[in-house]
Structure formats: structure tokens, C-alpha cells
Amino acid sequence: MRLHHKSLCHILCGGAVVIATSPASAAFIEDSKAAVELRNFYMNRDFRSGTGQSKAEEWAQGFILKMESGYTEGPIGFGVDAIGLLGVKLDSSPDRVGTGILQSDRDAPNRAQDDYGSAGVTAKAKLSATTLHVGTLQPILPVVMRNDSRLLPQTYRGAWLQSKEIDGLTLDLGKLDRVNQRNSSDNEEMTAFNSGRRNIQFGSQTSSDEFLFAGARYAWSPELSTSYFYGGLDSIYKEHNFGLVHVLPLGDKQSFKTDLRYVHQTDDGGSNVDADAFGAMFTYKLGGHAFGAGYQQLNGDTGFAYIAGSDNSLVNLVQINDFGNEDERSWQVRYDYDFAAMGIPGLSLMTRYLSGDNVDRGTGASEGKTWERNTDLAYVFQSGPLKNLGLRLRNATTRSNFGSDLDENRFIVSYSLPLW
Numbered sequence: 001m002r003l004h005h006k007s008l009c010h011i012l013c014g015g016a017v018v019i020a021t022s023p024a025s026a027a028f029i030e031d032s033k034a035a036v037e038l039r040n041f042y043m044n045r046d047f048r049s050g051t052g053q054s055k056a057e058e059w060a061q062g063f064i065l066k067m068e069s070g071y072t073e074g075p076i077g078f079g080v081d082a083i084g085l086l087g088v089k090l091d092s093s094p095d096r097v098g099t100g101i102l103q104s105d106r107d108a109p110n111r112a113q114d115d116y117g118s119a120g121v122t123a124k125a126k127l128s129a130t131t132l133h134v135g136t137l138q139p140i141l142p143v144v145m146r147n148d149s150r151l152l153p154q155t156y157r158g159a160w161l162q163s164k165e166i167d168g169l170t171l172d173l174g175k176l177d178r179v180n181q182r183n184s185s186d187n188e189e190m191t192a193f194n195s196g197r198r199n200i201q202f203g204s205q206t207s208s209d210e211f212l213f214a215g216a217r218y219a220w221s222p223e224l225s226t227s228y229f230y231g232g233l234d235s236i237y238k239e240h241n242f243g244l245v246h247v248l249p250l251g252d253k254q255s256f257k258t259d260l261r262y263v264h265q266t267d268d269g270g271s272n273v274d275a276d277a278f279g280a281m282f283t284y285k286l287g288g289h290a291f292g293a294g295y296q297q298l299n300g301d302t303g304f305a306y307i308a309g310s311d312n313s314l315v316n317l318v319q320i321n322d323f324g325n326e327d328e329r330s331w332q333v334r335y336d337y338d339f340a341a342m343g344i345p346g347l348s349l350m351t352r353y354l355s356g357d358n359v360d361r362g363t364g365a366s367e368g369k370t371w372e373r374n375t376d377l378a379y380v381f382q383s384g385p386l387k388n389l390g391l392r393l394r395n396a397t398t399r400s401n402f403g404s405d406l407d408e409n410r411f412i413v414s415y416s417l418p419l420w
Contacts, residue, residue, distance in 0.1 A: 028079060031070025034419040038063060041151045041412050043099040048405040056098040058112065059091040062151040077126040083136055085152045086117035087183075101151040103183050118185045120155055130163040141172060142241040142261075143213050143231025145311035147182055149319075154182045154309055158211075168219040172229070176211040181309045190307050192236050192271070196403055197325040197359050197368055198303030202236070203270040210234035211307065215241070223247045235270035237305040239263055241313060257283040261313055265305055275300040277324065279315035283334075288341025292334035292352070302326055316354055319374045319396040320406060323356040328368070330356030346380040361402055370400040390414040 039062040046055045065084040071077025089102055092112040097104065102112035120136025137156045138146040147154040158176035178187035189207035194200045215229030224246045232238035244260045259281040267273045281294040296316040298304060304324030306312040316323040316330050323330035334352035339345070352374050359368025378392040394410040 027070045027077070028072045029070065032068060032420070034065070034067040036063065036065045036417050036419060038415045038417070039151060039412065040414070041101050041410070043101055043150075043410045044408065045099060046407040048407060053095065053098070055096060057091075057096040058089075058099040058102055060101050060151050061088045061090055062086065063088075064152065071124075071126050075127065079124045079126070081122040081124060081133075081135075082120065083122075083155070084117070084119045085155075086115065087151045088115045089113065099150075100183050103185060116183075116185045117152075118155070118180055120157075120180075129165045130161070132159070132161050134159045137174075137176070139174070139176075139213075141213060141215065141229060141231075142227060142243060142313040143215070143229045143239060144176065144211065144307060145313070147309055147311050149311075150182045152182055155180045157187055170217045172216070173214045174212075176213075177209045179307065179309065190233060192233060192273070192305045193308040193310075194305075196303065196321075197328075197361060198305070199326050199360065200302045200305060201272045205235050205270045208234045208236055223249070232268060233305075233307065235268050237265055237271055237273035238268045239265040239305070243313075253285070253287045255285045257281075257285070259283075259315065261315060263304070263313065265300075271305075273302050273305045275302050275304050275326075277304050277314060281315045288338040290334075290336035290338075292332070292336070294332045294334070296323055296328075296330045298324060298326065298328045300326070303328070316356075318352065318354060318372055319394060320398045320408065321354070321356075321370060321372050321403075323354065323370065325356075325368065326360040327358050328356050329358045330354055330370075346382045348376075348378050350374070350376040359402065366401075368400070368402040370398065370403060372396060372398040388416050390416075 041062060042059045044055065044057045047053065063086040067082045069079040069081065071079045087102060089112050092102055094110045097110055097112055103116035105111045105113045122133050122135035122137065125132045135157065137158055137160050138153060139156065139160060140146060146156065156176045157178040158174060160174035163171040179190050180187050189209045190211055191207040192200060211233050213229060213231045215227065217225060217227040219225040227243040229241040231241065242262045246258045248256045250256055261279040263277040265273055265275045276299045279296040281292060283290055283292040294315050296314060303326045304312065304314060311317060312322060314322050314324050316332055332352055332354040337349045339347035355371045357367055357369045361368045373396065375395045376392065378390065380390045381387050392412045396408040399405050
């Protein structure tokens, strides 16, 4: 659904009036909340190429309005949530398009639209500690993770049942039939990402209107949790996803975290997907410092499959790459610092370096290699008239003998304002 400024405001503001004036229980109204996030996003990507488009550079303003009701009283409580998304072009040109923060014009694909947006409604029901959501969803699960790394977040359409009836155990079950990408205003069928050297081949069906997921997470103790999830994109691929996270306290302001992940993927009749992915990330924290090291390995006849446009569960998924190509082996080192330890709360730094090799580039070709370096510097004002204003600078550089060489900068200014 294509929306402009007036239509978006009409839908969302009108919805708020309906909620506020309709007969409802006290909990439905009193437990409701709404907030708007303003997100100003500048992105520059230098392709380091002497041919074709040399760079992508765009600037835009985003508006993200979220409204959540409480639940009606009774054995089964009912409620409704709504989200409104609007992106407005501030700067772009035909020779600089393609950052992913703006939607392409339907009549001129090499131009960005002046604005784009969408609105979604989610009906919800609650029985004890079990909830059902039907409508617009933003899942963050090992087998399906919505992407929120650009101007507006990716959303899905479907149904999601979650139960927490047993202490420490969370059960999830659901079905998705459409995806609205982060730079789109349309709900579309889903397909598998196949860039780089994943070497995934599709049959006659390249997209699907059915993604099924089910899984469980159990916290054995405050320090140890495990998970298993199944995910399947009908006729394209299916996966079994296992995870273990353990945090070992080591004394005053010290800990050692172990994050292990294993994913087994196969085709579902309409592709050649065949991949096993193992990942491990270890992080030692000391005061405001965090030192991390990770390793990831892919085996099988293809690279890692996941819904195009989304995030995935690979430990080496970073700003530009995920190092999920066929047979790829990769490692990373990472350093984080929280400046609250120095008396500057809200200021944080992250830097990391990743290197991958052993990528299958085909018969007779040498192994594929890639490296990437990321740095993030962020600050959120903690008090005063600018409280909740966030500033983030993200820098990335990547080089590869089979993919694009890129230098990238992103600058994001965000502000979250509670409405009620």
C-alpha cells in the first residue's frame, strides 16, 4: 500500500480515535501506549570501481509510529496494535541510488520516490501466559529475523502463537505469508537470498507465500539457555536451528559468554539448498570492556539460505557481509567499550575485523576470500531537553576477490517520543 503524508496520518490518527472512543475495558485503555520514532538516515557507499555506478549516496527522514493497546478483561483478553511507517526523500539522484533507504520509483527504477510508506494492524489475544498475534509482525527468532538496519524496519504478515506457561520455557509457532521490505510499501511473497557465491539454484518456483516456524527456548538457569527452531520456506528450503548461550560469572564486573549455533538446511523440493553452518562466539567482559572472538564454518553444496531482505542467525552477520557463502570459513575479533565505566553513560564504541576464505568459486577457480572491518560510535543523551536523542556513526570497509569492494558510512540521528 502506497501512502503519502496525509493518508498515513489519517489512517493512524483515525485508528487512535477509534480505540479511545470505542467501548472497552479499563485495562484495554489504561495499559495502552504509543510512541513515535524519528529517524534521520544518511548513507554513502563507495563501490571502488572505475566502471558503472561509482557510489550510492542518499539521505532521508523516517517516521515510525507504534500503538499498542492493553487487553480486555476476562479469561481471554483481546487487543489491537498498529504501526505506521513513512519515509521521505531528502537527497538522492539517478547516479547515486541504491542505498536501500529509499524506494525506487515504479516508472523510473533509477530514481527514488519522494516518499513511501505503509500501515499495519495486528489483532491479539491472550489466555494466561499464551498470546496470539495475527496481522503485521516483526519476529526476531533464529529462523526469521526482521531487518531494521535502514530507514524503516522490515515487516511480515502472518500469525504467531507464543506460550510462556512453564517457567523458563518459551514456545513459538507461526506462519508468515507476506513480507514488506525495509525500502518498500508492498506486501510480497518471500524468496531466498542468493547473492555472492551461495550457488543456490531454484526450480520453477522462486518465491513462496508460506513460511512455517516452530521452536522452543529454555532457560536452565539465569546463566544457561538452549534453543531449537524449525523454519521452512515452502518448496524452497527448510532448516533445523540449534543454539546454546552460557554466561560464566568471573567475579566483580567480569564474565565469559559462550554463544554456540548450528544450523542444518536442506531443499524443500524446489531448490538445491544443502548447507550446514556452525558458529561460535566467545566474549570476555571486564568492567566497560568486552573482548570477543568468533568462528564460523559452512559445509554442503550451497551457501546459507534465509528469507531475502531479512537478518539471519549466523554469528558473522555484520554490517555488509554475513560470510555465508558455499564452504566459507571465517573468523572475527571484536572490541566493545561502554563509556559509562568512565562516567559517560550513553556513549559506546564497537570495532571488529572479520576474514573469510575457502569459498567455492567454481571449477578451476582459486578459493574466494573476503575481509570486512566495522566501527560503530554511538551516543544517547541521558537527560535534559535532548533526552532520548541518539547519534550513531557506522563505518565499514570490505574487500573481496569475488564480490564488490566497498567503503561505507552511515550516520543516523534518532529520537523516540512517547505519546501516551
